[in-house]
Amino acid sequence: MMVTVAHATPGMSVPAGAALHSVPDTWPMESGVPKSAAERDRLADEHIRWIAGKTGWKTVARPQIETRSESELATMFFGGTTGSDSAGPLALYAREQHVLFLSDRLVFNTLSDESILLHELVHHLQVANGIHFECREAEEGQAYRLQIDWLKEHGIQDPYRMLGLSESEISALVCP
């Protein structure tokens, strides 16, 4: 299945290999209980309220959320031209269809997984609130900054490390 305008967590502008929301293997993972789809949906609703509180945007209904395999997500994101060595995204938001696709690897038993859902929901709220950005980098930068704020509020001292990104990569996400 091809998604015409897919918006994936990490932006294309993030240097290759830096993102795609894979958590470094070295990160000590807290081991919570995987969430059911209903619990994940409740988390999405909480995230939407949190984002609205931070931004002053209106809350909206959560998007349709669908689970896909990693290779299906890679095909959506790269348009079927993915090589065997290119990591696919763990989540992406299809802005035309208002569908949020999640990798079946995400089970939402870690703050990292939960923050990936938050990041994609920022894109849903950007679209739903008609927020216009001059460029993709700015749109992506806002999603990352909110994701990082959320992780900090949840006790993560170094969210950049958790996400495998550097602070300078995130602050570089501004319009050229």
Ligand SMILES: [Zn+2]
């Ligand atoms: Zn994004």
